[in-house]
Amino acid sequence: MPPRLNVLSLARAIPYRPKGQAQWLSRPAARLAPTQTRTYSDAKDEDKVPAADRSKRIDAKPLGHVSEEASAMADITGGEGPDLSQGTPVQDIVRGDKKAEEKLPKVMKEQLKSNASSAPKGSRSYSTSTTPIGGGSGAFDMGLMSMTSPPAEAVAPGLKFEMPVLPLPKDGHLKHRYDPVVDQVTNLLMRHGMKSVAQRNMALILQQLRTASVPTINPQRPLLPGAPPPSHLPLNPVLYLTLAIDSVSPLLRIRNMKGAAGGGVALPIPVPLGQRQRRRTAIQWILGAASKRKTNTSGKTGYAQRVASEIISVIEGRSSVWDRRNMVHKAGISARANIVLPRKR
Amino acid sequence: MPPPTCLRSFSQLSLDSAARASMASRARAHAQMACFSTSAARYANPVSKKKGMAQTKKGNKTLNVKKGRNTVQDTGKRPAQGERKAARKRIVLTNDNALEVATLKDMTKADVLSEANQGRVLGIPEATVDALRAVEAFKTTQGWSLFRRPATLMRKETIELAKVMKAAEDDKKTLRRVLSGERLSGKSTLLLQGLSMAFVRQWIVINLPEAQDIINAHTEYAPLPDSQPTQYTQETYTASLLSQILKANNTAENPMLEKIKVTTSPALPLALPADATLKQLIELGIVNPEASWPVFVALWQELTQPGRPPIMLAVDGTAHMMKESDYLNAEVKPIHSFDLTIIRHFIDHLSGAKSLPNGGVILAATSQSNAPSTPALDFSVQVAEARQVDPSKTPRWNPYKNIDPRVMEALKDLHSPTAKEQLKPLDVIKVGGLSKDEARSIMEYYAESGMLRAKIDDGFVTEKWSLAGMGNIGELERASVRLRI
Numbered sequence: 001m002p003p004r005l006n007v008l009s010l011a012r013a014i015p016y017r018p019k020g021q022a023q024w025l026s027r028p029a030a031r032l033a034p035t036q037t038r039t040y041s042d043a044k045d046e047d048k049v050p051a052a053d054r055s056k057r058i059d060a061k062p063l064g065h066v067s068e069e070a071s072a073m074a075d076i077t078g079g080e081g082p083d084l085s086q087g088t089p090v091q092d093i094v095r096g097d098k099k100a101e102e103k104l105p106k107v108m109k110e111q112l113k114s115n116a117s118s119a120p121k122g123s124r125s126y127s128t129s130t131t132p133i134g135g136g137s138g139a140f141d142m143g144l145m146s147m148t149s150p151p152a153e154a155v156a157p158g159l160k161f162e163m164p165v166l167p168l169p170k171d172g173h174l175k176h177r178y179d180p181v182v183d184q185v186t187n188l189l190m191r192h193g194m195k196s197v198a199q200r201n202m203a204l205i206l207q208q209l210r211t212a213s214v215p216t217i218n219p220q221r222p223l224l225p226g227a228p229p230p231s232h233l234p235l236n237p238v239l240y241l242t243l244a245i246d247s248v249s250p251l252l253r254i255r256n257m258k259g260a261a262g263g264g265v266a267l268p269i270p271v272p273l274g275q276r277q278r279r280r281t282a283i284q285w286i287l288g289a290a291s292k293r294k295t296n297t298s299g300k301t302g303y304a305q306r307v308a309s310e311i312i313s314v315i316e317g318r319s320s321v322w323d324r325r326n327m328v329h330k331a332g333i334s335a336r337a338n339i340v341l342p343r344k345r
Numbered sequence: 346m347p348p349p350t351c352l353r354s355f356s357q358l359s360l361d362s363a364a365r366a367s368m369a370s371r372a373r374a375h376a377q378m379a380c381f382s383t384s385a386a387r388y389a390n391p392v393s394k395k396k397g398m399a400q401t402k403k404g405n406k407t408l409n410v411k412k413g414r415n416t417v418q419d420t421g422k423r424p425a426q427g428e429r430k431a432a433r434k435r436i437v438l439t440n441d442n443a444l445e446v447a448t449l450k451d452m453t454k455a456d457v458l459s460e461a462n463q464g465r466v467l468g469i470p471e472a473t474v475d476a477l478r479a480v481e482a483f484k485t486t487q488g489w490s491l492f493r494r495p496a497t498l499m500r501k502e503t504i505e506l507a508k509v510m511k512a513a514e515d516d517k518k519t520l521r522r523v524l525s526g527e528r529l530s531g532k533s534t535l536l537l538q539g540l541s542m543a544f545v546r547q548w549i550v551i552n553l554p555e556a557q558d559i560i561n562a563h564t565e566y567a568p569l570p571d572s573q574p575t576q577y578t579q580e581t582y583t584a585s586l587l588s589q590i591l592k593a594n595n596t597a598e599n600p601m602l603e604k605i606k607v608t609t610s611p612a613l614p615l616a617l618p619a620d621a622t623l624k625q626l627i628e629l630g631i632v633n634p635e636a637s638w639p640v641f642v643a644l645w646q647e648l649t650q651p652g653r654p655p656i657m658l659a660v661d662g663t664a665h666m667m668k669e670s671d672y673l674n675a676e677v678k679p680i681h682s683f684d685l686t687i688i689r690h691f692i693d694h695l696s697g698a699k700s701l702p703n704g705g706v707i708l709a710a711t712s713q714s715n716a717p718s719t720p721a722l723d724f725s726v727q728v729a730e731a732r733q734v735d736p737s738k739t740p741r742w743n744p745y746k747n748i749d750p751r752v753m754e755a756l757k758d759l760h761s762p763t764a765k766e767q768l769k770p771l772d773v774i775k776v777g778g779l780s781k782d783e784a785r786s787i788m789e790y791y792a793e794s795g796m797l798r799a800k801i802d803d804g805f806v807t808e809k810w811s812l813a814g815m816g817n818i819g820e821l822e823r824a825s826v827r828l829r830i
Contacts, residue, residue, distance in 0.1 A: 143798045178830055186830070203829040210796070211440050211490055234442035235795045237828070294421060297432040 066093055128329065129224055130251060130275075140243070141170075141179070142228065143236045181242045181279065182206075188283050189307075201304045206237040208308030218317030223247045233315070244314040248321045249273075249282035250328045254335060269339060270332035285321045286310050436483045437490035438474065444795040445493050457545045458507040458514075462499040464783050466790040469495045472598050473544045479593040481554035482537045488822050492794050498787045498818075500531075502776050503538050510542060510706055512768055514655055517704035520768065521695050523663065523759065525726045526776030528713035529819025533661055535776055536710040543657035547599055548705070549648055551590055553660040553691065557715065558582075560682050562671035569638070569686060577672065578686045583637035586687070587630045587644070595624055601654065602627065608650060611643030623647055638686055645690070649702050656705035658694055663709040664716040666692070667752045683751055696755040697770060721752035725759040729773040732762075778816030781806055787818070788825060796826045 055061060063069060067081075067088045074081030082088055091108060094100035101112065156163060171177040182202060190198035215230050217223065224247050233240040252270045260267035273281065290310040295302045313319040451468045469477070474495055477483060489495050497503075506522065513520045524532045543550050553559065559582060569576040595602040602623040611617070614636050615629055623644065630640030648656060660666070666688045669679040682688045693699045694707050711726065724742060731739045742748075758764070758771035779787070785806045791797035799805055813820035823829040 145798060145800045147800060182828075182830070199830045203823075203827050206828045207491070210442060211437070213441065235444075236798065296424065296429065298429040299433045301433070 128251070129247075130278075140224075140226065140228075140239055143239060179238050179242075180276075181245060182238060184276070184279060185241065185245075185283055188280070188287060200300075201307070204301055204304035205308045205311070206241070208305060209237040209240045209311065210234050212308070212312055215312055215315045217315070221247075221317030221322050223315065230315070240315070241311060244311045245279050245282045245286070248285065248314055248319070248325050249278035250325050251278065252332045253277075253281070253328065254331050260338075267338050268331065268335040270335050282321070282325075285324055286314060286319075289319060289321055434485060436478065436485060438478075438483065438495055440491050440493060442795075443491065443493040444793065446496075446790060446793045448793070449496055449790075452541065452545045454545055454547070457542050458511045460504055460508070462507075463501065463504045464499065464786050466496050466498050466786060469497065469541050470545065472596050473541050476544045476550070476593040476596060477537060477541055480540065480550060480552040480589055482540050482552060484533055487534065488826060491796050491826060496790065497534065497538050497541075498779075498783060498790070499538075500779060500783050500818075502531075502535055502774055505774055506535065506539050506706075506708075507542060509768065510539070510546070510657075513704045513706050514546065514548075515704075517655075517702070518768075519694070519697075519700040519705055519707070519770065521697065521707040521758075521771040522709070523726060523729070523771075523773045524708065524710040524776060525730065525773050526711075526713075527814075527817060529817055529823075530776045530778070531818045532710045532712070532776050534818075535774070536659055536661055536708055539706065539708050540657060540659060543655075543706070544593075546655075547601065548655045548657045549594055549601070549653070550657045551586075551659070552593075552657075553586070553687070556660050556662040556665040556688075559685060559687060560665055560668075560670035560672070566672050566685070574684065575674070576684050576686050576689060577674075577680060578638040580634040580637050583641055583687060584631050584634040587627050587637055587641060590644075591624065591627045591631070600624075605647065605653065607643075607647060609643070609646055611639070611646065613639050613643060641687075641690075651702065653703050655703050656701050657708070658691065658705065659708040659710070660691055661710045662712045662715060664711055664719045664722055667719040667722045668717055668749065681751060683755070692755050695771070697758055719749070719752065720746040721749045722756065725753075725756040726773055728760040730775050733773070733775065778814065779810070779818055779821065780816065781810055784810045784813075784816050784821060787821070791826050799825075 064072065067084055070088075071081030071084055090104070091112070094104060101109070104112070185205075186195070186198050186202045189201050212234065214234060217230050223243055227243055227247075228236075228239070233243070250273065252272050254268045255271045256266035256268050258266050260269075287307065287310075290303070290307040293306040293310065295306065297305060310319060310321075314321055446466075449466065449468045451470045452473070456462065457467075477495075483489060483495075499507075509520050509522060512518055524535055526532050540550055540552060558564075559579070564579050564582045566577045566579050569578050591602060605623045607617065607621045607623065607626055611626075613629070615633055617626060617629060626640060626644060626647070630637040630644075647653075666682045668682060670682045670685060672680040672685070674680050683692055691707075691709075694701070695709055711722070720743075724740070724746075728739045753760075756771075758769075759773065762769060762771070764770055785801065788797060788801050788806060788809065792799065792801050809821055809824050810816045812824045
């Protein structure tokens, strides 16, 4: 529903007018009979209104009430104004006007306060995540399978084998047959070139994610927009992993330009990161935090368990990796003045 | 009084005692008396060094090369003794995140041995799961923790085993089978299926979960009196085996051991109450480990009386019992595994020296991941496998290998059988790869459980079947469910 009033058009304090509908409901049935005096808002005949100015001069006429003013404004701008048959709630009228809000009754002030605190504290007016190129559902591989078989291609004469079905499957290329995130994490898990060990650890991590209980999402630490509900995550461990990594991956890094500030002082300059670079940073943060955890079991599964529990804590918003990301973003904001853009010609 | 003052006043006393006035000498005499006492100095508290004072001069820096001086000491709670191992060995049989498979049916007593089950995935009933847990049939390496509840695929080899069990049950035969096959081909799982079918059919089940645990000299042993040549009993192991037998075979639904009364009069070192049940007999052995072996012998004697249920006797990791054990005898020579009473008991039944009058099956599963080299067993299995393919082409013994004559003698029926029956008393069940239909069936179960996100069509099944080395089920599970690249 669009806001009932164009708030920007109001430049003055507005007298209080009760909520129309509430008044209607509280009215006893006996008052259905026409009354002697009518309120201003529903006056049909302008002349009957006692306070109506009957002067002919336009500049001497009083302004209409706020709803009328807003609807007139909407008429001019071509938008949809408030419904004049109903009253306008006073909260709508005074929204954004600090002076008027101070004069509200205590009940409404408290309501305003509670509404303001319900929004997540860390939320910003600007986005702290990137929008993937292509948009839409291209953000995540939800692992959905199409159960319908692809339409049969017309048989082209002269072909030895059938035409390939387009688009080609994602795992069709030999060198890119595995999920890119799983591949990247496996390579970053690898130590001393022991890839098979890294692959085993990766499989154990995914198995842990699959058997762990459904995570509870912390509203203070929002995951990427478009994320599936948490109950879907354990059944799709690759998505679970991807979501954790992409949610904490920083947008930028700080590059210290030596001597750029003069006098041998380095100048911090924020540099945007590509998707693979952002993931790499996040994975390394997660692996670092996991290796600081305490081992709960003996045997080969210990490291994988620690990494898996760190990933779960990232999703649940408990991990220290989130603070790290915020610190980088804060530093980026304070250093953004140092960016020198090429001058336009 | 400190010593220098004391000495000084002593010398003064000798020098000018005559020259002193009486007043002064009296005062000095008082001091002299205190001077000769050493008790005050003796009982004084030792002078403590001032804290915070550096040994070296101020401003001097000494080199401290102690390791980890700057690292933060971890003051957190350490895991309790055995806690980490328990976490490693824990058997998890359920995954709450997995989906319930609506079409999954349980094994039932009526049709668990029927051939119509081939290629179906059947759930294991809850009571049987408890019993299997009691006999330690589940392994940590198996994938039970991924699914909602335990279920197994009735593959070709399972049906073969079911036929053997049916024949043993109907004709009261003693049939013996050695399970062989490649690594990850499902030998231990086939053993588990055999055990669960036996539990469902209400057999008596005795399972030695791992042969290595019997021979690796981790439990105490003692020579068995009046045995020639000397045999050795393992009291603690036998007592725990008895408790496993009791827990697995005496469930709430089928309190078999409570119902059967002791009919023979066993010679036991401890008195058994009159009119005792088998449960009481076993409990006697559990409580008194020193009597556990006589109790086991008495139990076996009871179970082989006419009219008792068939018996399933099984062992995993057979190769460990086909060699000399880690125990030493009085001459500090290794004891052969066959001289340990429990293993002797098993081998007597596997070789056919003793039979089960009520019928039953002896199962011995081999292992490819944890097996010592046992040329005699390997050769016997190879010959039996080759004979199943073509009886005229059997491998010959390699004379350069060390032969263990006792093992060769025990497995005589395997490498040079005399019986000409269709269903041989001792044979090998070679656990091979799944067929594509079986692979499809198990993969559909994976997909229905939500553990495999793929459309199960012919192309996909063939791809995974080939990747798994022509349907090796362990590799198939790795490739499809475990996400092991």
